[in-house]
Amino acid sequence: xxxxxxxxxxxxxxxxxxxxGEDSAGYEYTPDMYRSPAIEAYVDYGMIKDYAVDSLKELxxxxxxxxxxxxxxxxxxxxxxxxxxxxxxxxxDYEAADSIxxxxxxxxxxxKEGARIYSFMCVHxxxxxxxxxxxxxxxxxxxxxxxxxxxxxxxxxxxxxxxLTHGKNMMGSHxxxxxxxxxxxxxxxxxxxxxxxxxPSNIVEEIADxxxxxxxxxxxxxxxxxxxxx
Amino acid sequence: xxxxxxxxxKGNWVILALVIFPLFLGSSWSFAVEGDxxxxxxxxxxxxxxxxxxxxxxxGPALKGAVQRWADAGEAELLYRWVKNAGALISSGxxxxxxxxxxxxxxxxxxxxxxxxxxxxxxxxxxxxxEPARASGDDGCATPYLIKVKESSGRxxxxxxxxxILAFVIFAIAGVNRKLKEVSDEFDTDDDQxxxxxxxxxxxxxxxLVSLITIIVVLIGLADxxxxxxxxxxNEGYMPSQPVKFSHIIHACKNEIDCKxxxxxxxxxxxxxxxxxxxxxxxxxxxxxxxYFKGEEIGKIHEAxxxxxxxxxxxxxxxxxxxxxxxxxxxxxxxxxxVYFNHSQHVKVxxxxxxxxxxxxxxxxxxxxxxxxxxxxxxxxxxxxxxxxTMGWCLECxxxxxxxxxxxxxxxxxxxxxxxxxxxxxxxxxxxxxTVRELGGWECAKCHY
Numbered sequence: 001x002x003x004x005x006x007x008x009x010x011x012x013x014x015x016x017x018x019x020x021g022e023d024s025a026g027y028e029y030t031p032d033m034y035r036s037p038a039i040e041a042y043v044d045y046g047m048i049k050d051y052a053v054d055s056l057k058e059l060x061x062x063x064x065x066x067x068x069x070x071x072x073x074x075x076x077x078x079x080x081x082x083x084x085x086x087x088x089x090x091x092x093d094y095e096a097a098d099s100i101x102x103x104x105x106x107x108x109x110x111x112k113e114g115a116r117i118y119s120f121m122c123v124h125x126x127x128x129x130x131x132x133x134x135x136x137x138x139x140x141x142x143x144x145x146x147x148x149x150x151x152x153x154x155x156x157x158x159x160x161x162x163x164l165t166h167g168k169n170m171m172g173s174h175x176x177x178x179x180x181x182x183x184x185x186x187x188x189x190x191x192x193x194x195x196x197x198x199x200p201s202n203i204v205e206e207i208a209d210x211x212x213x214x215x216x217x218x219x220x221x222x223x224x225x226x227x228x229x230x
Numbered sequence: 231x232x233x234x235x236x237x238x239x240k241g242n243w244v245i246l247a248l249v250i251f252p253l254f255l256g257s258s259w260s261f262a263v264e265g266d267x268x269x270x271x272x273x274x275x276x277x278x279x280x281x282x283x284x285x286x287x288x289x290g291p292a293l294k295g296a297v298q299r300w301a302d303a304g305e306a307e308l309l310y311r312w313v314k315n316a317g318a319l320i321s322s323g324x325x326x327x328x329x330x331x332x333x334x335x336x337x338x339x340x341x342x343x344x345x346x347x348x349x350x351x352x353x354x355x356x357x358x359x360x361e362p363a364r365a366s367g368d369d370g371c372a373t374p375y376l377i378k379v380k381e382s383s384g385r386x387x388x389x390x391x392x393x394x395i396l397a398f399v400i401f402a403i404a405g406v407n408r409k410l411k412e413v414s415d416e417f418d419t420d421d422d423q424x425x426x427x428x429x430x431x432x433x434x435x436x437x438x439l440v441s442l443i444t445i446i447v448v449l450i451g452l453a454d455x456x457x458x459x460x461x462x463x464x465n466e467g468y469m470p471s472q473p474v475k476f477s478h479i480i481h482a483c484k485n486e487i488d489c490k491x492x493x494x495x496x497x498x499x500x501x502x503x504x505x506x507x508x509x510x511x512x513x514x515x516x517x518x519x520x521x522y523f524k525g526e527e528i529g530k531i532h533e534a535x536x537x538x539x540x541x542x543x544x545x546x547x548x549x550x551x552x553x554x555x556x557x558x559x560x561x562x563x564x565x566x567x568x569v570y571f572n573h574s575q576h577v578k579v580x581x582x583x584x585x586x587x588x589x590x591x592x593x594x595x596x597x598x599x600x601x602x603x604x605x606x607x608x609x610x611x612x613x614x615x616x617x618x619x620t621m622g623w624c625l626e627c628x629x630x631x632x633x634x635x636x637x638x639x640x641x642x643x644x645x646x647x648x649x650x651x652x653x654x655x656x657x658x659x660x661x662x663x664x665t666v667r668e669l670g671g672w673e674c675a676k677c678h679y
Contacts, residue, residue, distance in 0.1 A: 033566035120488035135486035172512035177494035
């Protein structure tokens, strides 16, 4: 009987040890295909082939681009946007950033893209209308950013870019999440929020449109008549 | 590392105040400041809240007790000048506290356009400030970190079931043993028959029952083997533990942070991107205490970032580099090396919503491979049948997904080619839709190369 009990206890232990570990994904066919020697992001390269590489162990496998390198672009204006940002001291250069101008124009496409980027990159802190009342502020007590139509109404685009690039006060740098072009696009939308939702350039255009519209209408009527005449 | 050091006796003052004031003022204590706290609340929100918190160290110091601190230094009146123009007060050299503050942070407080009365109101609000209770769980979000508890209890139940089955087996074996003994007694052996021979005899006697049991056992074994073979590389429900108790429920559901904020390379790269620690720090410099684990889990982020919450600064080594290390998260979704998958192609070009493949991520904590059944329950997804992350699942979706090549700029060239060739268009548009499969989504080399 003792022998039977011993066997039973061993069996229990064996079966219990067969339950898979908490962090195991389950059965794998060709495991080497899942941890391949080819370099992939987010894989621990402490082990390459059969030898351990201590210097790579548990280090970041998503790596930073080489210092000073910029993305290739055959279009020179597009490439110029990606040139290194010269004001590289976060606090000391803040005032100097005032003089930086937006290299991209407030075209419809850029404004639309800016609004789209704002909707997922900024809205949870700055709020939908830029009043500094996003969910992270309202629900989790993050320091409230200034309102774009209030404390930050006069903020220049250069300072915005400097802040997005280096961070300021409680806001961190967003340079790793947004390319330089995207930063400028979202700044266009912030400018719109400073002016009640319409980009300043569009306000000017609208006024111009209203003065010209009567003339334009007259011209088009003439054109219509000539067309009909033909 | 910069540290903000108070004069030693002031610490004692605060402790003394903490002990004595309640005695005088009953349940609540506050430093009496003349002013209208209600008017101060609005002023504080508009002018101060982006850098100051009454109780917490943010960009600037915690403001509760600031009036007392300036009064202690004998500079109560200079506080007004400090608020209006801190830089001027520092350069005037009149204030010892201003000098002290200069070493607090390299960025000097912005001059504020407020008058003395408004400053009184602000400080009245600050002194009367009480931390509001966090919103309770009625925001429609799940409760974080309860799922794990359930899972582990389920595992204990499973072990219990195994134990019960084994108990049965033990009794059965014991029964067989007894039977064998009886049989051996019946045969009344002269001890020349070994146990093995006795067993053989018994098996022969009960051959129908024995063969029936054998067949059943073999069939169950084969079925189990087949089932296990079907589970190879099927990772549905896989949810490994993580080094930090991060919760998607808190981040994506409660705080309404978009997936793309942290997984920011999803539109640009093959990888959606696991956020590096600096992205965590975009919020967690200000939010230093969580709802469920207080500072414990967020502290792990601070440690990884080399950030010191006390002094609101990063620890630098001799080269001026931040002393930090990456957080090593456990990988959840893993495709084998012989499959090419690209997030930007699906999310940016195809406009596929994250939930189509990842399920309702905002309802669970860490990363999890959602099962196809739970994804099918969601609204606005293509209903599929094969397990998530298997090839059948990919092909199924490629076969069913309709590509709108007219409106999607990515397909301009194909669209132009089809328009110029009506016969080809008819061949493609015969069933009134163009699927990913028809555009080559079933070609082997599309994903395997």
